[in-house]
Amino acid sequence: MARAVALPENAYGRRMNRLDRYVFRTVLGSVAMVMVVLMLLASLFLFFGQQDDIGVGTYSAGDALWFVLLNLPQSAWELLPIGVLIGSLTGLGALARGSELTIMRVSGISVWRFAGSTLLAGLVLALIGTLLGDWLAPPLQQLAKQQKAFNKFDSISFAGRGGAWVRDGDRLLNVAQQSGRNSFDGMMIFELSSQNRLRSIGRAKVAQTDASGRWSLTQYQESRFEGDSVQTTQAPTRSLDSSISAEFLAVAASDPAQLDTQTLYRLIDNLRANEINADSAVFAFWSRIARNVAIVFAALLAVPFVFGSLRAAGSGARTLLGLLLGVGFFLLQQTLESGAVVFNLNPIVTAWIPAALMGASALLLIARTR
DSSP, rough: OOHHHHHEEEEEEEEHHHHHHHHHHHHHHHHHHHOOOOOOOHHHHHHHHTTTTTTTOOOHHHHHHHHHTHHHHHHHHHHHHHHHHHHHHHHHHHHHHHHHHHHHHHHHOOOHHHHHHHHHHHHHHHHHHIIIIIIHHHHHHHHHHHHHEEETTTTBBSTTTOOOEEEEEEEEEEEEEETTEEEEEEEEEEOOTTSSSSSEEEEEEEEEEEEEEEEEEEEEEEEEEEEEEEEEEEEEEEOOOOOHHHHHHHTTSSSSGSHHHHHHHHHHHHHHTOOOOOHHHHHHHHHHHHHHHHHHHHHHHHHHHTTTTTTTHHHHHHHHHHHHHHHHHHHHHHHHHHHHHSSSOOOOHHHHHHHHHHHHHHHHHHHHHH
């Protein structure tokens, strides 16, 4: 009797394992095809955007193509939530049109169990997104920008409108443009007293570090405030001993959205230690994590649609729905990013709102699916 009971359980386990593998392959295959199309479109738009720069300095069409290739991982990471949503809708929709989902339901497989199989594919895709966003995309994108700057013989600003502010003891350093690995076009130095009163303002046209880490300032001008008088000095060069490295300044001057999670975490610690507003970095840090979680929810969101209103719809309708939802997710994230900085909103809460909405919608719709 014990043996007779074990056989159906083993058969059921094998059936569920086959289901998991089948749904897993279906979702990943559809997402891969959608991502190929999206990446081709993104590459074309990015290459067309380089046309105005071709011919400047030594920047050629081949350099523009190389720039596009180096930016492919970043584009893939940014488009992955949309690609997962469209791919899941089209892949699972094909199962619905072929009546395979109906057969699964008749066999006793619940919607939640089917969602669990889809969840496995979503977790793998989220892992791929983490590898792209944290390990592959940031260094390649930085390399692309540096090579473009060198080819054009021009500097590219990696900072926002106000530049990057870093505190070093009783000094405040401000840089806005990076022209090389250890070189910046322009540095402002504000020296403060122990009472945080401004003692001097210095400006260097070029700031770069040597092998020992010491800063060399070229075409340096300084205005020192003493009582009611201001003393102005000029020097062709000046040395500056600082604990702030060129590498950290490059990170501080970069757009937080283009930094990996570990670098953002260190940047937040340093900004807070120096009592500098870190809201933009905090938002970027949690937004990266929330975006990877949203990839899982994007896969789950396809389940109630293919079991419900879009079960008999064509692939075009499902693609359009996925595109609209994905673009809405992207626009909401960009709007909240601006609101978090301009309106001083909580950066952690605003970073999680798009992913939370997508997750809540997916779970609620799955629960209401019959």
